[in-house]
Amino acid sequence: MTSGHDPSSLKQWDHSFLWHPFTPMREWMAEDPLFIARAEGNYLFDQQGNRYFDGVSSLWANVHGHGRPEIVEAIRNQLDAVAHTTMLGLSNIPATVFAKKLIDAAPSGLRRVFYSDAGATAVEIALKMAFEYWALQGETKRDCYVSLTESYHGDTIGAMSVGYSEGFHARYRRLLFPCLRIAPPHAFRYYRRESPGQALAHALEEAERTLRENRERIAALFVEPLMQGAAGMWAHPVEYLSGLHRLCRENNILFIADEVAVGFGRTGRMFACEHAGISPDLMCLGKGISGGVLPLAATLATEEIFEAFLGEYEERKTFFHGHTYTGNPLACAAAIASLDLFAKENTLARMAPLIAQMERLLQPVREQDHVSDVRQWGFLVGIELAEDAAARKPFPAAKRIGKQVILEARKQGVIIRPLGDVIILNPPLSTTAQELERLVHVTAESIRAVMKSC
Numbered sequence: 273m274t275s276g277h278d279p280s281s282l283k284q285w286d287h288s289f290l291w292h293p294f295t296p297m298r299e300w301m302a303e304d305p306l307f308i309a310r311a312e313g314n315y316l317f318d319q320q321g322n323r324y325f326d327g328v329s330s331l332w333a334n335v336h337g338h339g340r341p342e343i344v345e346a347i348r349n350q351l352d353a354v355a356h357t358t359m360l361g362l363s364n365i366p367a368t369v370f371a372k373k374l375i376d377a378a379p380s381g382l383r384r385v386f387y388s389d390a391g392a393t394a395v396e397i398a399l400k401m402a403f404e405y406w407a408l409q410g411e412t413k414r415d416c417y418v419s420l421t422e423s424y425h426g427d428t429i430g431a432m433s434v435g436y437s438e439g440f441h442a443r444y445r446r447l448l449f450p451c452l453r454i455a456p457p458h459a460f461r462y463y464r465r466e467s468p469g470q471a472l473a474h475a476l477e478e479a480e481r482t483l484r485e486n487r488e489r490i491a492a493l494f495v496e497p498l499m500q501g502a503a504g505m506w507a508h509p510v511e512y513l514s515g516l517h518r519l520c521r522e523n524n525i526l527f528i529a530d531e532v533a534v535g536f537g538r539t540g541r542m543f544a545c546e547h548a549g550i551s552p553d554l555m556c557l558g559k560g561i562s563g564g565v566l567p568l569a570a571t572l573a574t575e576e577i578f579e580a581f582l583g584e585y586e587e588r589k590t591f592f593h594g595h596t597y598t599g600n601p602l603a604c605a606a607a608i609a610s611l612d613l614f615a616k617e618n619t620l621a622r623m624a625p626l627i628a629q630m631e632r633l634l635q636p637v638r639e640q641d642h643v644s645d646v647r648q649w650g651f652l653v654g655i656e657l658a659e660d661a662a663a664r665k666p667f668p669a670a671k672r673i674g675k676q677v678i679l680e681a682r683k684q685g686v687i688i689r690p691l692g693d694v695i696i697l698n699p700p701l702s703t704t705a706q707e708l709e710r711l712v713h714v715t716a717e718s719i720r721a722v723m724k725s726c
């Protein structure tokens with residue numbers, strides 16, 4: 273049992289041997305790390321038994337709560353059968369069954385599942401598939417991608433190139449391949465002083481210009497549908513998503529939906545593309561795909577893309593890509609159990625009134641001092657804080673406002689995470705009405721407490 277280790281040696285080992293992701297390590301090593309020893313339902317527990325609401329679903333992944341017996345049982349059963357083999361030259365039962373179920377659940381045009389183990393790998397795969405799809409048809413000039421400004425698609429080189437977040441990736445700039453960017457209709461950021469309607473029209477005009485003028489060299493457009501998560505929950509309207517899809521069709525450009533964050537119910541529908549009634553050419557899935565319990569990702573493709581890779585052995589049309597743990601049976605068993613729970617518990621229907629409740633709960637937060645914007649799509653929420661809310665003048669970075677707010681919330685038994693000074697709420701889909709109320713209440717109070725002291 274890990275909980276048997278005494279806290280002081282764990283702290284020393286953490287500080288001596290670990291390197292945490294996205295973590296300023298000097299600051300980390302000056303603080304006491306919070307060790308999560310176990311979890312149950314929507315709660316995490318530290319070694320002392322203190323209970324915390326998991327307000328960001330353990331990095332946007334957990335779906336039905338922790339320790340769900342149906343998922344645990346499925347993993348145990350699979351563990352008794354076989355933990356891992358390989359998908360190179362062999363198949364396995366959970367990967368096959370999950371592929372069938374996933375295609376049944378996915379937008380209608382998607383017909384093939386290519387597994388990997390992280391959102392970033394799902395993106396790398398989509399990027400290579402799109403490039404090679406064109407090349408196999410003699411369109412060898414298609415080596416350019418388009419993406420939204422401040423989109424996030426993961427931290428590997430290809431994913432950073434198509435994504436590119438100034439805050440995270442600036443240091444790697446010289447390593448990244450160039451991409452074309454289009455600005456989303458984010459009224460206060462790019463289209464200041466415009467109405468949402470004008471911003472939408474202008475953003476679509478910009479997209480149309482970029483796609484049309486470069487259509488011969490563009491392989492694909494990458495989009496995080498409806499919500500640019502890691503940018504700080506930047507929302508865009510359904511019309512922008514459907515507009516981009518239409519522009520891709522008109523200009524013969526592949527449309528790639530990165531649903532790593534928004535997929536599996538986060539926006540209130542199984543996949544965000546459903547809100548716009550569109551089916552992408554490629555779709556990247558990760559995070560919640562396994563219920564948020566084991567690493568798994570998938571890239572879904574249309575049959576048309578898949579068929580371009582069919583040929584005689586000597587033609588070398590094979591998609592030369594794979595990872596050791598591709599289609600891992602344990603992760604796929606968890607994914608099947610998670611997808612079955614959506615049906616059994618009517619998760620999406622149950623969420624609908626809770627999404628409306630979240631909207632109501634956030635209404636007074638919008639009016640709070642130093643809250644410059646609140647953005648929501650389903651259970652995905654970003655609360656932006658600013659020194660001067662009306663002018664949207666940010667706090668000096670050194671003040672670490674976002675971090676202070678989440679530490680305050682932690683004292684109240686709620687775990688959330690900031691992205692800069694945007695406070696992110698992204699609770700498990702199994703969150704109850706009472707828990708939502710507490711999550712928003714504690715967040716609002718924590719913001720108030722920090723603002724009073726600064």
Ligand SMILES: *Cc1c(COP(=O)(O)O)cnc(C)c1O
Pocket residue numbers: 389390391392393395424425426427496501502530531532533534558559
């Ligand atoms: C988290 C995320 C990724 C990367 O997923 P990892 O599993 O962390 O590699 C890619 N795209 C989006 C939209 C994400 O939110």
